[in-house]
Amino acid sequence: MRSDPAGLFAGFKSRAEAVSAEVRRFATRTEALGFVLSFLREEGVADAPDCFAVWADCPFLRRCDRAALGREVPGLRFDVTPETAAAARVGISQMEWAAARTGTLVEDATRVEQRLVSSLPPIHVALIPTSGLVDDLAAAFGRVDPRRAAFLAAITGPSRTADIERVLTIGVHGPRRLIVVFIDDLEGAPA
Amino acid sequence: MRDEFAGSLARALANPNLTGALTRFSETYRISRAQAYEGIDFAALRRQIAGIKGQAAGRLPELAARFRENAEALGAQVFLATNPQQAREYVLAVARRGGVRKVVKSKSMASEELHLNPFLEQAGLEVTETDLGEWIIQLAGQRPSHMVLPAIHLTREEVADLFRQEAGERLSSDIPRLVATARARLRQRFLNADLGITGANVAVAETGSLVLVTNEGNARLVATLPRIHLAIVGLEKLVGQFEEIYPILTALPRSATSQLLTSYVSVISGAAQNSDGSPKELHIVLLDNRRTEMAADPQFRTALQCIRCASCLNVCPVYRLVGGHVFGKVYTGGIGVILTAWFDALKQAGDIQSLCIQCGQCVEFCPAEIPIPDLILELRRRLTEQTPPPLVERAIFQVVNQRRLFHGLLRAASLAQKPVAKDGFIRHLPWFLSNLTDGRSLPAIAKEPFRDVFPRLAQRPGREKAALYAGCLIDFVYPETGAAMVKVLNHAGLEAVFPEGQTCCGAPARSSGADAVAAQNAIDNIEALLEPEVRYIVSGCPTCTVALQRAFRHVLEQTGRHDWLGRAAEVAAKTVDFSTLASRLAAEGRLEFPPGAAAGSPVTYHDSCHLKRTLHAEGPPREMLRQSGHELVEMYEADSCCGMGGSYLAKHPEISKAILARKLAHLEAAGTGRVATDCPGCVLQMRGGLDQRQANIQVKHTAEWLAKSLDVDKDG
Numbered sequence: 070m071r072s073d074p075a076g077l078f079a080g081f082k083s084r085a086e087a088v089s090a091e092v093r094r095f096a097t098r099t100e101a102l103g104f105v106l107s108f109l110r111e112e113g114v115a116d117a118p119d120c121f122a123v124w125a126d127c128p129f130l131r132r133c134d135r136a137a138l139g140r141e142v143p144g145l146r147f148d149v150t151p152e153t154a155a156a157a158r159v160g161i162s163q164m165e166w167a168a169a170r171t172g173t174l175v176e177d178a179t180r181v182e183q184r185l186v187s188s189l190p191p192i193h194v195a196l197i198p199t200s201g202l203v204d205d206l207a208a209a210f211g212r213v214d215p216r217r218a219a220f221l222a223a224i225t226g227p228s229r230t231a232d233i234e235r236v237l238t239i240g241v242h243g244p245r246r247l248i249v250v251f252i253d254d255l256e257g258a259p260a
Numbered sequence: 261m262r263d264e265f266a267g268s269l270a271r272a273l274a275n276p277n278l279t280g281a282l283t284r285f286s287e288t289y290r291i292s293r294a295q296a297y298e299g300i301d302f303a304a305l306r307r308q309i310a311g312i313k314g315q316a317a318g319r320l321p322e323l324a325a326r327f328r329e330n331a332e333a334l335g336a337q338v339f340l341a342t343n344p345q346q347a348r349e350y351v352l353a354v355a356r357r358g359g360v361r362k363v364v365k366s367k368s369m370a371s372e373e374l375h376l377n378p379f380l381e382q383a384g385l386e387v388t389e390t391d392l393g394e395w396i397i398q399l400a401g402q403r404p405s406h407m408v409l410p411a412i413h414l415t416r417e418e419v420a421d422l423f424r425q426e427a428g429e430r431l432s433s434d435i436p437r438l439v440a441t442a443r444a445r446l447r448q449r450f451l452n453a454d455l456g457i458t459g460a461n462v463a464v465a466e467t468g469s470l471v472l473v474t475n476e477g478n479a480r481l482v483a484t485l486p487r488i489h490l491a492i493v494g495l496e497k498l499v500g501q502f503e504e505i506y507p508i509l510t511a512l513p514r515s516a517t518s519q520l521l522t523s524y525v526s527v528i529s530g531a532a533q534n535s536d537g538s539p540k541e542l543h544i545v546l547l548d549n550r551r552t553e554m555a556a557d558p559q560f561r562t563a564l565q566c567i568r569c570a571s572c573l574n575v576c577p578v579y580r581l582v583g584g585h586v587f588g589k590v591y592t593g594g595i596g597v598i599l600t601a602w603f604d605a606l607k608q609a610g611d612i613q614s615l616c617i618q619c620g621q622c623v624e625f626c627p628a629e630i631p632i633p634d635l636i637l638e639l640r641r642r643l644t645e646q647t648p649p650p651l652v653e654r655a656i657f658q659v660v661n662q663r664r665l666f667h668g669l670l671r672a673a674s675l676a677q678k679p680v681a682k683d684g685f686i687r688h689l690p691w692f693l694s695n696l697t698d699g700r701s702l703p704a705i706a707k708e709p710f711r712d713v714f715p716r717l718a719q720r721p722g723r724e725k726a727a728l729y730a731g732c733l734i735d736f737v738y739p740e741t742g743a744a745m746v747k748v749l750n751h752a753g754l755e756a757v758f759p760e761g762q763t764c765c766g767a768p769a770r771s772s773g774a775d776a777v778a779a780q781n782a783i784d785n786i787e788a789l790l791e792p793e794v795r796y797i798v799s800g801c802p803t804c805t806v807a808l809q810r811a812f813r814h815v816l817e818q819t820g821r822h823d824w825l826g827r828a829a830e831v832a833a834k835t836v837d838f839s840t841l842a843s844r845l846a847a848e849g850r851l852e853f854p855p856g857a858a859a860g861s862p863v864t865y866h867d868s869c870h871l872k873r874t875l876h877a878e879g880p881p882r883e884m885l886r887q888s889g890h891e892l893v894e895m896y897e898a899d900s901c902c903g904m905g906g907s908y909l910a911k912h913p914e915i916s917k918a919i920l921a922r923k924l925a926h927l928e929a930a931g932t933g934r935v936a937t938d939c940p941g942c943v944l945q946m947r948g949g950l951d952q953r954q955a956n957i958q959v960k961h962t963a964e965w966l967a968k969s970l971d972v973d974k975d976g
């Protein structure tokens with residue numbers, strides 16, 4: 070496939086699912102948007118505390134009509150602060166790279182909103198251009214100079230702990246669900 | 261102090277929750293870790309990590325200076341703290357200047373080394389640990405018992421109790437509910453804190469970056485939400501280049517939690533913005549606390565390679581019995597002993613260092629190639645220099661050195677026990693060994709030592725000669741093992757000789773830190789063993805083999821006896837363990853067993869620690885047992901220690917006994933009725949335990965099983 074010439078998607082999917090992430094893939098942005106909006110509705114996103122969804126500014130969003138989206142799903146907000154993110158049920162952000170070997174998403178998370186929407190709400194929806202697939206973490210980090218990115222983040226599955234009797238429990242401080250949405254026609258970051 | 265230690269040890273051994281949890285973990289850990297490492301060349305990976313970290317340890321001041329320059333160029337403020345007090349005061353000054361009242365922390369062992377929490381709390385700050393395990397520990401008012409799983413010693417019921425006190429409501433002990441409670445309670449703390457304190461798993465000099473690895477996601481919140489972020493980083497976390505983080509990120513999650521990667525890896529390079537658009541105040545405290553001094557010590561520098569994965573704890577047969585509250589201080593397990601001796605004080609490691617049984621399991625697993633048991637031995641030596649061992653211990657070494665006297669005393673003890681001796685075992689010894697017999701019978705001392713038996717053994721003359729090195733146990737307790745070795749070697753055309761002047765290999769003295777005694781042992785043996793013209797020096801005891809091959813030279817160097825090093829090397833070159841020599845002779849076609857020997861009878865093999873992990877000779881004995889007509893049945897954890905550990909038996913009989921119990925259960929489960937091993941110490945330990953259980957299992961040295969197979973012709 071053109072957006073995944075190295076055929077890395079299958080590997081990413083199996084690794085990410087092995088650590089309890091959910092992985093979806095869509096050919097177009099329109100389809101992906103349709104999925105996201107219906108997902109938000111299903112999850113009961115509404116204009117009430119603890120029911121918001123927060124969507125951090127990103128290339129995907131810049132081509133959407135935010136006001137229209139907000140009308141379609143009340144409670145979907147684009148003003149990301151610690152307070153709104155902490156009161157949200159779903160956080161949405163765009164990631165840049167996906168490392169197939171470990172099922173890891175990688176982003177330059179220097180903008181604080183990126184981190185807030187992916188750490189505070191119980192559900193994180195991560196949008197990712199399929200062309201952002203790379204082999205491993207080193208290949209992903211290798212795309213950025215850390216001296217130009219104050220905060221590089223790699224995320225592999227939802228938040229987890231085994232601190233009580235070594236029983237694996239998902240969703241401690243970060244999200245308990247991570248939904249990775251690959252989009253074939255979404256442009257990635259320049260290589 | 262001693263009594264306190266003995267008390268905590270006894271309590272730990274009597275705590276089934278603790279021992280059960282740690283033992284189950286140690287069992288599943290090996291399996292899940294192996295899966296996580298599938299497709300990875302561990303040997304190459306750890307060589308790489310040892311190279312990176314070893315190099316870095318060699319230039320800490322330079323890396324610290326570069327890190328500082330690069331991080332400060334990106335807006336961080338870097339402070340180099342020489343000692344804990346400076347570090348604590350810096351943190352408090354940052355807090356005071358920033359008007360901080362509430363602090364959230366993610367896991368940082370360096371901050372524990374500083375005892376930072378009580379210090380900040382005394383200054384009126386509210387400090388909350390946010391790693392779930394660390395928070396539990398904080399609520400319990402304890403210290404972590406494991407470097408990766410701080411609360412592994414607590415049950416869900418105990419956690420529920422702690423949370424109930426904290427939350428003021430009744431809670432079920434359902435784990436997901438408990439985790440949800442922690443999430444809710446800690447969320448407010450994150451949002452209200454003004455200062456976030458983290459550690460770092462790696463610090464990169466070239467880019468001024470901190471790398472943080474977590475699963476819960478608390479470190480990214482601690483670093484993101486409060487206005488001020490302060491990271492406390494031990495100097496040993498420094499590496500030179502950014503690429504050097506990858507081998508560490510490959511090994512750390514696999515070794516620590518059997519994951520390919522943790523849920524979150526954050527790389528922080530300089531100050532980002534806060535959510536209100538203000539620049540983040542970022543402080544990085546580089547903590548020395550004797551690390552540069554340690555780096556200058558040629559032996560201990562390697563300990564700075566540690567990446568804090570805790571696999572050395574997970575595979576340690578002692579740790580899994582007693583846990584980190586006994587075995588360790590701030591840092592736990594074997595590496596914890598070493599770090600305590602440096603970061604705290606050598607004296608502080610006094611009791612805990614004795615817990616190391618020197619089995620070497622940890623070395624096999626350490627992703628940083630740290631020779632933990634060797635370093636502990638070296639600590640022992642340095643401690644002995646400071647405080648000589650008690651008189652009675654020294655007296656024992658003196659006696660051990662005088663073989664005839666030693667034997668005489670042992671014989672006297674043996675005879676005195678005549679009435680209660682049964683089937684070759686002594687139930688209770690009155691002498692200094694008396695506390696050793698609980699759960700383990702001591703062997704009867706042989707009527708005649710091997711040295712007296714040897715001249716009467718019939719041998720065919722051979723072209724080549726091999727000098728037998730018997731060691732104390734074969735000489736005085738198991739002369740039949742020596743006779744079996746002679747028989748097998750002679751069958752293969754070697755003529756065995758027994759140099760009379762040989763003496764104790766010095767291992768007992770060395771493992772107690774008495775190097776001067778050990779050096780004299782080495783010299784006496786070298787003189788004796790180099791005397792006859794022999795091709796091989798053969799030992800049936802792996803501990804002795806290691807002494808002859810390596811420890812002689814080490815101890816001679818340590819004690820400045822350089823004039824003996826050449827001859828020690830000659831001895832080393834000729835020394836070989838019995839099974840390895842037998843398999844060589846078999847490969848040359850010189851050692852063959854009669855067809856139908858042993859009739860395929862099943863035998864299970866116990867790896868002695870030194871044969872497997874120091875000499876790496878686990879293959880030859882197994883191969884020879886098969887060739888001698890046995891069916892080899894592997895037992896569970898064949899290579900886990902039997903609890904003998906030489907003088908360990910005398911120091912920690914309770915631990916030794918508990919380790920043995922586990923071994924015996926595995927022997928029984930193998931169902932072979934026959935056990936082979938290459939170490940007379942293991943034979944002693946296992947036979948003693950089986951005797952007390954009245955189990956009908958024969959434990960013999962491999963040489964004896966082989967010799968028996970050679971007899972088959974005569975037996976018909």
Ligand code: SF4
Binds near residue numbers: 565566571625626629
């Ligand atoms: S000493 Fe080795 S095994 Fe132990 S924690 Fe350090 S790196 Fe891990």
